[in-house]
Amino acid sequence: MVEITIRKRPREDAVVTQRKFFKKTARGKVIKVLRERYLRDDVNCGIQRCSLCSLDVEPTLPPLGTQEHQALSFGHYVIPDTNVFLAQMDLIESPLFKTPIVLLQTVMEEVRHRSLPLFNRLKMLMRTDEKTVWVFYNEYRSETAVIREEGETPNDRNDRGIRKATAWYNSHISLARPPIRNQPKPVLTTAVLLTDDVANRQKAEAEGLKAISVRRYVEGLKDANQLLDLLSVKGEEIEPTRAAAPRQALYPEYLPTATVLAGIKAGQLHQGHFNANQYNYLEGSVNVPAFTKPILLVGRETMNRAIDGDIVAVEVFPESEWKAPGDEVVDQESTLKNDDAEDSDDEEGEDDVEAAVELRIVQKEGTKRPAAEKQPTGRIVGMVKRNWRSYVCHIDRTSLQSSNPGSLSQQTVFATPVSRLLPRIRLRTRQAPSLVGQKILVTIDRWDSSSRYPEGHFVRALGQVESKEAEQESLLLEFDVPYRPFGKAILDCLPKEGDAWVVPPKNADDPEWKGRDDLRDLLICSIDPPGCQDIDDALHARPLPNGNIEAGVHIADVSRFVLPDTPMDNEAAARGTTVYLVDKRIDMLPELLGTNLCSLRPHVERLAFSVIWELSPEAEIVNVRFTKSVIASKEAFTYEAAQLRKDDPNMHDDLTKSIRLLNDLAIKLKAGRMAAGALNLASPEVKIHLDSAESSDPVDVEQKQLLETNSLVEEFMLLANISVARKIQETFPQTAVLRRHMPPPPTNFEKLKDVLLKRTGRSLDVSSSGALAASLDQCIDPNEPAFNTLVRIMATRCMLSAEYFCSGSVGRDTFGHYGLASPIYTHFTSPIRRYADVLAHRQLSAAISYSPLHPSLHSKPYVERVLDVVNRRHRMAQMASRASVEFYVGLALKARGISGTVTEDAFVIRTFRNGINVFVSALGIEGLVMFKREIQFDAENYTVSVPSPNDGAPTTISVFDKVRVKIDVEKDPNTQRGKVKMTLVSPVNSASL
Amino acid sequence: MSSRVEILNDGGYRSDGRRQYELRDISIDLSPRGTADGSALITHGLTEVMVDVFGPKEAKSRGQSVHDRATVSVEVGIMPFSTGERRKRNRGDKRVLELAASIRQTFEPIIQTSLYPRSEISIFVHILQQDGGLLPASINATTLALLTAGIPLTDYVTAMTCGVHSTTSLLDLTILEENDLPHLTVASLPRTGKVTLVTMETRLHAERVTECLKIAGEAGKILHKEMKKAVEARTQKLAQAMEMAPKVAVVGGGSGGVGDVEMEDEMDT
Numbered sequence A: 001m002v003e004i005t006i007r008k009r010p011r012e013d014a015v016v017t018q019r020k021f022f023k024k025t026a027r028g029k030v031i032k033v034l035r036e037r038y039l040r041d042d043v044n045c046g047i048q049r050c051s052l053c054s055l056d057v058e059p060t061l062p063p064l065g066t067q068e069h070q071a072l073s074f075g076h077y078v079i080p081d082t083n084v085f086l087a088q089m090d091l092i093e094s095p096l097f098k099t100p101i102v103l104l105q106t107v108m109e110e111v112r113h114r115s116l117p118l119f120n121r122l123k124m125l126m127r128t129d130e131k132t133v134w135v136f137y138n139e140y141r142s143e144t145a146v147i148r149e150e151g152e153t154p155n156d157r158n159d160r161g162i163r164k165a166t167a168w169y170n171s172h173i174s175l176a177r178p179p180i181r182n183q184p185k186p187v188l189t190t191a192v193l194l195t196d197d198v199a200n201r202q203k204a205e206a207e208g209l210k211a212i213s214v215r216r217y218v219e220g221l222k223d224a225n226q227l228l229d230l231l232s233v234k235g236e237e238i239e240p241t242r243a244a245a246p247r248q249a250l251y252p253e254y255l256p257t258a259t260v261l262a263g264i265k266a267g268q269l270h271q272g273h274f275n276a277n278q279y280n281y282l283e284g285s286v287n288v289p290a291f292t293k294p295i296l297l298v299g300r301e302t303m304n305r306a307i308d309g310d311i312v313a314v315e316v317f318p319e320s321e322w323k324a325p326g327d328e329v330v331d332q333e334s335t336l337k338n339d340d341a342e343d344s345d346d347e348e349g350e351d352d353v354e355a356a357v358e359l360r361i362v363q364k365e366g367t368k369r370p371a372a373e374k375q376p377t378g379r380i381v382g383m384v385k386r387n388w389r390s391y392v393c394h395i396d397r398t399s400l401q402s403s404n405p406g407s408l409s410q411q412t413v414f415a416t417p418v419s420r421l422l423p424r425i426r427l428r429t430r431q432a433p434s435l436v437g438q439k440i441l442v443t444i445d446r447w448d449s450s451s452r453y454p455e456g457h458f459v460r461a462l463g464q465v466e467s468k469e470a471e472q473e474s475l476l477l478e479f480d481v482p483y484r485p486f487g488k489a490i491l492d493c494l495p496k497e498g499d500a501w502v503v504p505p506k507n508a509d510d511p512e513w514k515g516r517d518d519l520r521d522l523l524i525c526s527i528d529p530p531g532c533q534d535i536d537d538a539l540h541a542r543p544l545p546n547g548n549i550e551a552g553v554h555i556a557d558v559s560r561f562v563l564p565d566t567p568m569d570n571e572a573a574a575r576g577t578t579v580y581l582v583d584k585r586i587d588m589l590p591e592l593l594g595t596n597l598c599s600l601r602p603h604v605e606r607l608a609f610s611v612i613w614e615l616s617p618e619a620e621i622v623n624v625r626f627t628k629s630v631i632a633s634k635e636a637f638t639y640e641a642a643q644l645r646k647d648d649p650n651m652h653d654d655l656t657k658s659i660r661l662l663n664d665l666a667i668k669l670k671a672g673r674m675a676a677g678a679l680n681l682a683s684p685e686v687k688i689h690l691d692s693a694e695s696s697d698p699v700d701v702e703q704k705q706l707l708e709t710n711s712l713v714e715e716f717m718l719l720a721n722i723s724v725a726r727k728i729q730e731t732f733p734q735t736a737v738l739r740r741h742m743p744p745p746p747t748n749f750e751k752l753k754d755v756l757l758k759r760t761g762r763s764l765d766v767s768s769s770g771a772l773a774a775s776l777d778q779c780i781d782p783n784e785p786a787f788n789t790l791v792r793i794m795a796t797r798c799m800l801s802a803e804y805f806c807s808g809s810v811g812r813d814t815f816g817h818y819g820l821a822s823p824i825y826t827h828f829t830s831p832i833r834r835y836a837d838v839l840a841h842r843q844l845s846a847a848i849s850y851s852p853l854h855p856s857l858h859s860k861p862y863v864e865r866v867l868d869v870v871n872r873r874h875r876m877a878q879m880a881s882r883a884s885v886e887f888y889v890g891l892a893l894k895a896r897g898i899s900g901t902v903t904e905d906a907f908v909i910r911t912f913r914n915g916i917n918v919f920v921s922a923l924g925i926e927g928l929v930m931f932k933r934e935i936q937f938d939a940e941n942y943t944v945s946v947p948s949p950n951d952g953a954p955t956t957i958s959v960f961d962k963v964r965v966k967i968d969v970e971k972d973p974n975t976q977r978g979k980v981k982m983t984l985v986s987p988v989n990s991a992s993l
Numbered sequence B: 001m002s003s004r005v006e007i008l009n010d011g012g013y014r015s016d017g018r019r020q021y022e023l024r025d026i027s028i029d030l031s032p033r034g035t036a037d038g039s040a041l042i043t044h045g046l047t048e049v050m051v052d053v054f055g056p057k058e059a060k061s062r063g064q065s066v067h068d069r070a071t072v073s074v075e076v077g078i079m080p081f082s083t084g085e086r087r088k089r090n091r092g093d094k095r096v097l098e099l100a101a102s103i104r105q106t107f108e109p110i111i112q113t114s115l116y117p118r119s120e121i122s123i124f125v126h127i128l129q130q131d132g133g134l135l136p137a138s139i140n141a142t143t144l145a146l147l148t149a150g151i152p153l154t155d156y157v158t159a160m161t162c163g164v165h166s167t168t169s170l171l172d173l174t175i176l177e178e179n180d181l182p183h184l185t186v187a188s189l190p191r192t193g194k195v196t197l198v199t200m201e202t203r204l205h206a207e208r209v210t211e212c213l214k215i216a217g218e219a220g221k222i223l224h225k226e227m228k229k230a231v232e233a234r235t236q237k238l239a240q241a242m243e244m245a246p247k248v249a250v251v252g253g254g255s256g257g258v259g260d261v262e263m264e265d266e267m268d269t
């Protein structure tokens, strides 16, 4: 039995143990809140073999600390203050920083309140096997608890608490090792306070504590040179040595937070995410609820130091000053190539070339343009929340002062982010010459109003540009994909039998069999792409005596292995999804589950979660039931093999018949969906051929082909997802995990409608998904089969993306899935690789009373929180896969380019004042064709007129025109970044233009 | 979004420094008050409840009396400042009525009402300060007030809250925890372990309920010890007072009650 005790709280300690504060409620009332705190003497110090602390937890701090420091001759731990974690997380995270850390509860709480992302990194750090971080709950230990004194700021109180804990550690250590008579006094391990706050350091020293600044500490470490680069410039502000010379402000100062919040509340300011424009670095936009069109920001000053993803506060100009978005491609690198990293602070007046170019662009932003194209225009006046992270960059070679490879002098250089949405970052490094030609990770630290560019620091090198490892890792970092190997705690959650785990022999009493249907005799098979290792779905169908058909979808029973609130579950929730790159898969779940125990391999018994329908011959649902089951798949087909088997007139076995049965039903299901108004959308999909498994050298690119059997599987998965969605929504109306696709606002289609009408005379009806589907079907050019796909791709881009949501959090009328034209939908069929499916499995399992529902899945806030993460991960995963395909397409082009020039057919999808945007369907890529010479641009009719090279009549090129382009991959000489360059071959050769 | 306070941190500490099964500090004051026949003031953590018991006495009106037993009435008053929120709860307030009903239902079968036909026992519960565990504190204080009033009970009634955070059960929730966790209040008879009342405001799975019942029952036994100690201390004090000044009458109906309790307690050991 558990031990239950009463914690006695000494009355006389009420001052320390009670906390009174006032809180404002949501309705604006002020209430008094009284909380108590129980102080204890059993909070563990975490030092191994400590003679004073109890053994109920396993301590991790080595008794002697670390001795690897030049200035500190004694063994020590460091106790960093809050700012060290807020400002220097990259340093602390570095594998080269090995000192054992005591993390105080006070510090941890403060980090949590100041920055959730940093707090999450901190938590990750604590889990890392290579790091020693001990959390000391100082606020609960009687000797170290502090209470805010009269007139003391919360900051001062925390600092005092941190010093008190440091002092406690040192006295605790000496008490644990009292001097023995007749023996020399032992040299004691010391707890050293790590802080960049000078005042705090002075106070600590006055109290007899060892305290040191981060820089001083790092300088004494073995790998000081590398570690010093990781120091954020942010942290150094506190050092008083740096004389603050007044600099001229280049950007307006932000309004104070209170003013910003009040302005937003009053409707005078608008809050939203800042979106940079990938074609024009001098333009950005912010979507806000108050306007249907995004607010346009033109020029650096109005964008006021915002970086893509930041949440900003915008002031909108009067309507007379509204502008239309630019129609020119403006490239940062070519415009600003002469900027000097070292002294760009001291702008040499506004007359330098770049400023002039910028000014011209900003001013040209036509006031002459038709009123319909104008958008609300404004400027950023406040920052609500920065969403900075680490960015993958290249060092700009031209910004180096000294390229002597041996030079270790510190210099300021430009780092150009891989993403076109970001400005260049200035950073100081001692390793500049060796970093040229590498991909590096850079964190932005600050962007002052007096600095033209943001300032950052170097985090680490990822490897040579174009080496696959560097490209792969940079991609994962760029899209924030967690890719560390699974840790021990997670792997410990796997069945201890490992890959020897099998379904036990059938026995009604065996817990594994309890409540499961034995479906091992059914003719179940799986159909997947070739080489698929994580088979999470399988199907069967058979005629019933009453003329109806039984069809079943069997999904790997992942929730049997991934139990709620275990380290494995938490990791899967944090990863959200498996990420597929061309040459690598980053699993959501450990491989043993994904490709083995939960993979519905043929001829092996596997646990499954089955959805079984009785369908009429017309594919109407007569009945549906859900059950946990044991299955044994009879065959793992590829789409192609299944198709061949189905079409082979000589095959008459039951398995073949069941595929045919499934196929017939799928055709009817699809017809039913299409009749209900489902959209047949298109996205450019290409397949990358890797030469061989080992070299993973490309390579060739081919457009994906879709077979009938693709559609077969798809229809049944849709049906299963819809059936499960209904069931869990019915059972758990407040917290069911569902997926929806909101209908796009009609304004999203305005441009596409206009182009279609003006260029091809076709109209697009976007009043409903059904109407849109019908008018997309009409968009056929008999001479150009690819035209329809192109329009579908463009229409898809006008739509919103589908998202997971918690059923209790939104109105019932917004559940619908626009693209699928289904009133309700969820994801159930891929629990190996999508976390939302794992949750749906748990809810379905509870809905059929197979297992209790974990309490977290009864909690709306919990479900919302998890789905927020999953939605974000999902988006990032898609972008990462796309970027990976692009990288390989680039390599393939390069390979093809060696043996001759690459020319392809392409369609014009957008026209600019100085170029055109084309889509190459054979490669699934988009590219820009830029014209150096002046061209005629007719924005109204989406047309450019290009003078012919031999001064003949100009050629007009419009959106939807088919052109031929020559595709090269060039290396940017400054950054070594590979770039796809396209030039027109026909109707005119643009090489000289 | 939920509060930014962690209910249970990685170190196994709750937001007030307690561990999973640690109860908050309890102090019991059984000194007589005013004209009440029995009184008890319980301070459990920051929750403070005072109960006055009047009776058994003749029923005020015929209509309310029952010929073969005593009737039990419960009234609950919540001090306007008890939550920090300045909000007056009337006696007619739904939550107040529920609280009163739960207390009455708990004690009706425990009080040996058949000993006092046609009479009335009135219980007044005053909530002075609340920080979670309102009903349990009220029940525990009522048990003590009834005992000090000398009203015979078949057993002590002890009550405790138990909540579930993820898969971990927590005993004796503060208001912060109650707002965040599914939880239940369990009243039980420590001698037999019989559960007399379970209330639940949120859904909780059957398996968790079983676990909660068990743990809350165990916690009830700990509470019982604490309550018994307080009653014994009071008895001793009264006895001393009587020895020193045997001619001074004891205020209220306390003395008779003590005998009852002592008998009960002897059987308990």
Ligand SMILES: [Zn+2]
Pocket: A044, A045, A046, A047, A050, A051, A052, A053, A172, A176
């Ligand atoms: Zn210790």
